[in-house]
Amino acid sequence: MEHELRIATIGTSAICERFLDAVAKTEGVCLAGCYSRALDRAKDFAQKHGAELAFDDLAELASSPDVDAVYIASPNALHGPQAKQLIASGKHVLVEKAFASNAAEAVEVFAAAKAAGLIAMEAMRNLYDPGFAKIEQNLDRLGTIRQATFRFSKITSRMARLLAGERVSQFDPLLSEGALMDIGIYTMEPAIAIFGQPKRVLAAGICMSVPGEPLDSAYGKIDLAGEVLLDYGDKVVNLSYGKVTDDLIPSQIQGETATLTIGALPNCSQLKLVTHVDAGMAYGTVGGAEEELPVVIPENDMVYELSFFRDAVAGKAEALKRVHQFQQVTCDALTTMDEARRQLGVRFPADK
Template sequence: MIRMATIGTSTITRSFLDAAASVPTVDVTTAYSRDPERAAAFAADTGLASSVSDLDALLASPEVDGVYIASPNGAHGDQVRQAIDAGKHVLVEKPAVPTSAEFVELADAASSAGVILLEAMRNCYDPGMADLAGLLPALGTLRRASLAYCQRSARYDKVLAGERVNIFDPAMAGGALLDLGVYTVAAMVTLFGEPERVVAASIPIPGGADGAGAVLATFDGGLVVDLSYSKITASGRVNEIQGELGTLTFEHVAQPTSARVALLDGTVSDHTFDGPSNNMVHEVRRFADLVDTSGDTASDHARTLATLRVVERIQSAI
């Protein structure tokens, strides 16, 4: 049994708790927040056995084997480092850290300490993504793809009112690219690899963060992929992958549940990807399996690093 604590009390932490409840080898026991009242209220509301506001005490506890980190992006690095130094396994929300160089440092530290470090990029662990990849050969030579995640944040109104909000604070690595756009980048890397060239544009909002953006990525061999992301507008459009023999469309880039393949010969096939409503279950299972078996995280880390490298290139291109 892996005894875990949560760091962060946001909605995504509640989703993690729901997912972890479906993984028999994971037992989440403790909630951490710097604010003791918030920690206690979160623990009481979610049914966790205890709460703590002293991170050093939490990480020194022999009753905790690992932590799930869902604090603001800018706090991830220091908290991951502290947890690794304390000998704890770490599942950290996406993006694990803002830069590829920092992730290399943390991955090396985790390896030296003999603990597991895993980024919680839920769409990459969803079997639906592998199912999508399995449909691509039917499309022939791939030429175009369009991936999007646009969801207006309720907190944007606070930004417009002049308030400081972590998810829109550049000092905390906030903004649309690192919150939602990173899902489209990870999906692109998973399905097609790293692009050769990237151009990008973004829309700045009060406070200096990016509220929305677009990316055009090109691959050797003649594939062009556009990525769209926003936290200030909304869209329900499908994602699309075009090949010389047909087109594939699929639902949500963070949780693909169905796809349609329409070939130029008139053949149309619909595909449904069965799975839990909360697809964070898959990343929690992967984390638990790695901890239980002292497994190899090389492929996981390679994908995380590739995604972060692309993110950095997007930021440089804007």
């Protein structure tokens, strides 16, 4: 495209602030406007970040000739409906994870974008970070992969409020939220991107009743942490996630020849490959040579996903190939998460 990609934002949260920092650091994109349900808030947010336009009407944003694309960082339950409305008006969409409430909704959004000749992309940053590409490049060195564990848990400051009986939006099934959708997705999508959809899913979790929700409500349960086992027949993949404890163990992909450890899964960094050594009878695991796999991660790695989005909108073949690959990952991951939620008993209004 001849001019800079003019992006508007939906939301005023911390993740939107971080995205706008990435916009300022990425060539070929600029902030055009900001949307919030409250116009004063939209104006304040726009002024703070140097945008000329402010909206409190989504239809007005969708029809604006001064906006090419929209970054959607609203609650998960709004992602699908907002994306479809924007696509119908000719806007490209970059949607914060989780892309939609469930797989069916994601399929609808991607189909609408394809029919309109537009880009719809999930802002799943650890897939677009260079560390994930480095992992992909080294998988063949592991030999036949038999097991993998992807882990990400951290205590959220909102937990105290939730346990005190406050209804917290990040743990509200009416908004398609919860630990799996917010933090478990960082474990799910790399696993699906590498191994595809599993043959079988087994889920167990720590759940609680939603404060203020009627006892007979279908949306009265939310997950705080969990484990999801993905059965592939020839390999087993374990996903561990949560918002009530801090997980200090690296993720790892274990092959018959070597093991690749991932110290920081959210940006796929701190990578190390350890080759197997046959030490005979040994009472414990014996690793061989260790090789650091260096990855350069900037202070704000959202610049990578934004750059891919910009290039895909511009029609660049390499970016389009990657974006289309990860569109399928988004759908397959949500399909697997739908099943995990079904087993946990966590339902959203968008579920049929």
